[in-house]
């Protein structure tokens with residue numbers, strides 16, 4: 001038996017066992033007929049399923065799976081400063097999350113930015129928050145998949161942007177690799193802006209200088225990352241790679 005509940009007016013609701021009533025159809029007085037609200041189904045269930053799909057795709061890249069704060073190599077005061085900033089951010093993530101405090105990790109290749117970003121993601125996950133690490137190119141690819149009518153993606157453009165905004169901590173890597181088009185810059189802004197409006201923290205990892213990050217992302221996106229006490233951590237030492 002259907003659990004549908006009729007309203008004497010012009011709306012027909014169905015009951016989701018988890019989220020309560022959702023609008024199934026609306027009466028069109030002009031044509032004297034009921035019209036289904038599309039997409040059909042509980043919108044909250046759809047949102048949950050889409051977020052789950054997004055999170056399953058990338059949690060922490062396998063090559064960074066063992067990255068933690070206690071195995072980050074500290075040989076200079078600068079490295080200690082970077083480690084402390086990242087540790088503080090992770091341990092106070094509840095407040096950071098509530099205020100939407102963003103973080104920019106920037107500096108030379110091979111200085112441990114990804115290591116510390118993954119350490120943050122791991123700690124944040126232990127606190128029960130969702131986190132997602134992916135490159136800007138992957139994020140754009142994910143958004144573009146919604147444009148393709150033949151794609152398997154069940155989401156619309158707006159929905160995928162909203163799902164990116166649902167993740168508690170989104171970490172965008174490789175900020176500074178060449179954009180293919182202005183459209184990609186707009187997509188990146190959409191993600192950063194949606195998270196800004198939802199007061200969700202975004203982390204950026206880049207090899208660029210701050211002035212170059214501004215050129216790359218655009219001033220508006222960069223300003224959103226630096227608002228509310230956004231934290232900039234510089235990794236201005238030589239590469240670790242090949243000597244650990």
Ligand SMILES: [Zn+2]
Nearest residue numbers: 016019042045
């Ligand atoms: Zn539901």
